[in-house]
Amino acid sequence: MRSACLALTLGLAACGQQPDIAPTQSAAAEAKPMATGSPEPTMPEKSFQVLGTEPFWAVEVLPGQLRYSDPENIAGTTFAATESSEGTGVRYSGTMSGQQISLMVQPGTCSDGMSDTVYPWTAVLTKDGRRLQGCARKR
Structure with a gap:
């Protein structure tokens, strides 16, 4: 039987046809981006957008400010925020309506779980x- 399969495979290759072989990678492995050997993406210098599901x-990061929005507050609330480096990431901290808000953004591939979009930062x-949990991208 094994000889017959080998002969069939060789015969198809000789005719210029590829045998129908099932892929060995799982769908999850195929969904992951391939490493390109390039360094981690650097943090954006100006504004960027952070999204969560x-x-x-959503949070829009602007120089010295954050604008937080959600389905109950579509227009968003803008408030002052400080920026500090932490490891390879950046932490933004501020107070919105008397409530402490902290946003940590770091380099790393991220998926929002709702689309096929791949983001360069996690949040x-x-x-x-x-x-x-959320993902971030440059605006």
Whole structure:
């Protein structure tokens, strides 16, 4: 039987046809971006956008400010924020409506889980004592 399979494979190759062989990688492995050997993306210098799902939220990072929005506050609330370097990332901290907000953005491939978009940075927003995961991209 093995000889017959080998002969069939060789015969198809000789005719210029490729045998129908199932891929060995899992769908999850195929979905991951391939390493390109390039260095980690550098943090954006000006403004960028951070998005999270379940629950939906967004933060626009502007020089010296953050603008937080969610489905209940589509227009968003802008407030002053300080920036500090932490390892390879940047932490933004501020107070919105009397509530402490912290946003940590770091280089790293990120998927929002809702689309096929791959983002170059990961993010964690701490609000109301809750840690919300998100992704970030340059605006």
